[in-house]
Amino acid sequence: MNGVHDMGGMDGFGKVEVEPNEPTFHHPWEGRVMAMVRAMGANGGLNIDMQRFSRESIPPAVYLSSSYYKKWFLGLMRTLLDRKLVGADEVAAGHSLHKSPPLPRGTFGVKDVERVKTRGSFQRDVANPPAFKVGDKVRMKNINPPTHTRLPRYVRGHVGTIERINGSHVFPDSYAHGGGENPQWLYTVVFSAAELWGADADATVKVSVDAFEPYLDHDR
Amino acid sequence: MATHEHDHDHDHDHGSELSEMQLRVRALETILTEKGYVDPAALDAIVETYETKIGPRNGARVVAKAWTDPAFKKALLDDASKAIGTLGRVGDHLIAVENTPQRHNMVVCTLCSCYPWEMLGLPPVWYKAAPYRSRAVKDPRGVLADFGVSLPKETEIRVWDSTAETRFLVLPMRPAGTEGWSEEQLAAIVTRDSMIGTGLPKVLS
Structure with a gap:
């Protein structure tokens, strides 16, 4: 979706402000939100792409004025409500009021913590060989789905070069919306700054994205 | 905000934001715990991992x-x-x-x-x-x-x-x-x- 989350190349947000000796969490509730998101992913209640889409769907004015973990909280809440794991009446009451569907991997318990310390694997085999090879010129498709995608606006329509083939992975555009894993080849595509930002751009700058095969066309 | 003890709460406009978020997050944790989706002790362990180990x-x-x-x-x-x-x-x-x-x-x-x-x-x-x-x-x-x-x-x-x-x-x-x-x-x-x-x-x- 063309949401406010897709920030690459926007102007007006000002300088980067670094906080010296920043704590891991600024409030205890932030840690609880992070832990709940990890736990509800690990027990099969939701997946990472659903979560991302929920955060991206936060209204722009709210998104821009909310702290990072508040966005996580709002996204988690929305995903849980959408998937009917939690009811609006329960949120209002602050308690469970009815039976909810069991989760694929049951209660997330202490024994499961070790597992979430390592990132999950999203690599999946596909039958077809990659359609592109290192060195190929590719044009990023001009797509504007109202649904989840990992193709940022600032590269759409632009021509880049395949630099790496990163294996085949779960396709977020499908996985966020109940379309299954639908794995696709994943490539690192590199662009000159001039291609992305115009002739005045810094000639020493190159930018890459990791792009799934359905985002790419041969540039002929 | 100047008198607020948490200068780095990025929700600057509401003095009550902290307590409101605390309450909302606690309520959600209660619901997920009562449903048997999460064990709060496991959440403690995740938080501790990122605060102290990783x-x-x-x-x-x-x-x-x-x-x-x-x-x-x-x-x-x-x-x-x-x-x-x-x-x-x-x-x-x-x-x-x-x-x-x-x-x-x-x-x-x-x-x-x-x-x-x-x-x-x-x-x-x-x-x-x-x-x-x-x-x-x-x-x-x-x-x-x-x-x-x-x-x-x-x-x-x-x-x-x-x-x-x-x-x-x-x-x-x-x-x-x-x-x-x-x-x-x-x-x-x-x-x-x-x-x-x-x-x-x-x-x-």
Whole structure:
């Protein structure tokens, strides 16, 4: 979706402000939100792409004025409500009021913590060989789905070069919306700054994205 | 806000934000616990892990080893997940990118906050905030200036936007004057920002 989350190349947000000796969490509730998101992913209640889409769907004015973990909280809440794991009446009451569907991997318990310390694997085999090879010129498709995608606006329509083939992975555009894993080849595509930002751009700058095969066309 | 004890709550407009969020989060945790979806003790353990066990020290150890062990460095640049897997557990698809006198690497996630948690811990607020995400891909030299980093104008700057499940770790250049240092001494000068590409290793004079 063309949401406010897709920030690459926007102007007006000002300088980067670094906080010296920043704590891991600024409030205890932030840690609880992070832990709940990890736990509800690990027990099969939701997946990472659903979560991302929920955060991206936060209204722009709210998104821009909310702290990072508040966005996580709002996204988690929305995903849980959408998937009917939690009811609006329960949120209002602050308690469970009815039976909810069991989760694929049951209660997330202490024994499961070790597992979430390592990132999950999203690599999946596909039958077809990659359609592109290192060195190929590719044009990023001009797509504007109202649904989840990992193709940022600032590269759409632009021509880049395949630099790496990163294996085949779960396709977020499908996985966020109940379309299954639908794995696709994943490539690192590199662009000159001039291609992305115009002739005045810094000639020493190159930018890459990791792009799934359905985002790419041969540039002929 | 000036009298508020938490200067870094980024929800600046409401003095009551903290308590409201605390209540909302606690209520959700209660619901998920009552449903049998999560055990609060497991949540405690996750929080504790990221507060005390997983942080930039992990990445710094990897960088220091790469600086002192050419075979490890080669393996790291070939397949970082596999190479680091020989030291401890790490997830798939970690890519290490090497800074050289010709090229400086910098990592961003313009869409949100993808970051190599296992190497660096949870990302700092600036990494997840609009100024960095918006400008890193368009004006990386300007962003580096915000960090007090100035590179020769002919140095190539390569920005890696983490838009998929690949993660990136910058292997900074080993500073001059560190010849003969142990891995432990070297690890101590490898800053978090030097492994994101917004800083350089810090040698105390």
